[in-house]
Amino acid sequence: MPSSPDETRVQTLPDPHDDDDDRWELEDGSGLALGEIRTRPLNARDREALVSARSGASGIIGFLGAIALIVAIVFGLVGMYRLDVRVVAAIVVSVVGVLAAVALMMSRQDARLRRDLDAGIQLIVSGRIGDMDSEEGDGPGFVRVLSDETPPRELRFFVEKRLYLRLKPKDSVRIAYVPLSNTLLRLRTDSFSYSLRRKSD
Missing domain, CATH: 2.40.50.660 (OB fold (Dihydrolipoamide Acetyltransferase, E2P))
Incomplete structure (x- = not known):
């Protein structure tokens, strides 16, 4: 029988990366x-983690851009032979629009991370x-x-x-x-x- 969410939490083992950090001590x-x-x-480790988060966001944005380009090419080629041009255009615009919206959100988060790094x-x-x-x-x-x-x-x-x-x-x-x-x-x-x-x- 599957475990309940509470039981799953109890069974989760500590992560060794989480307990080796003494950065909670306040300076005074x-x-x-x-x-x-x-x-x-x-500190340096905080910055490394945030830079890594920024790299992840940038990678997702690039991936979404590539997917949008592939979708446009595939539907364009298929539409030349099988579908009405207006139908193809509507599909391509819809798909690319959704991907662009997601990419915009990711790019805004990336900009916020950059400002956090600048503020320090x-x-x-x-x-x-x-x-x-x-x-x-x-x-x-x-x-x-x-x-x-x-x-x-x-x-x-x-x-x-x-x-x-x-x-x-x-x-x-x-x-x-x-x-x-x-x-x-x-x-x-x-x-x-x-x-x-x-x-x-």
Whole structure:
């Protein structure tokens, strides 16, 4: 019988890359007060992870462009012999339009990541996990964090499967993120730590 989502989370093993990171220590050695937001400069490892995320976005944009070109060529050739030119044109425009919209969203995210790298600042805040939403049910998906500020602020992150599986609503967390692209760099609960890695790690 398949395991329930909760059982799956319990069975998920810690990732050795997540627990070797001491970058949570604040420069003055103090803890994070309830509702407090701290800023810290990005270090070399943070920058490498964000640059890797940018490379991934650029690769997707290039891939979508290639697909759009192939679709246009294939339908153009087929249409010359089998379909009405207006039908072919409508199909090509629709497909290319959808791919262009996705590429535009990716290019905007890439620009936000670039601005985060230029700014060189991360924010550190404590809070609790709110709603979790995944089409697959077990990640990847969107996670909302409600900050400990008064009133609480809602932060929404798209997280990979290895993190999604280990979270549950109402978990107390401490997070570090870059604000323009809303990219989660690190997250810590009472039981585990997570850090964004380079694609090659």
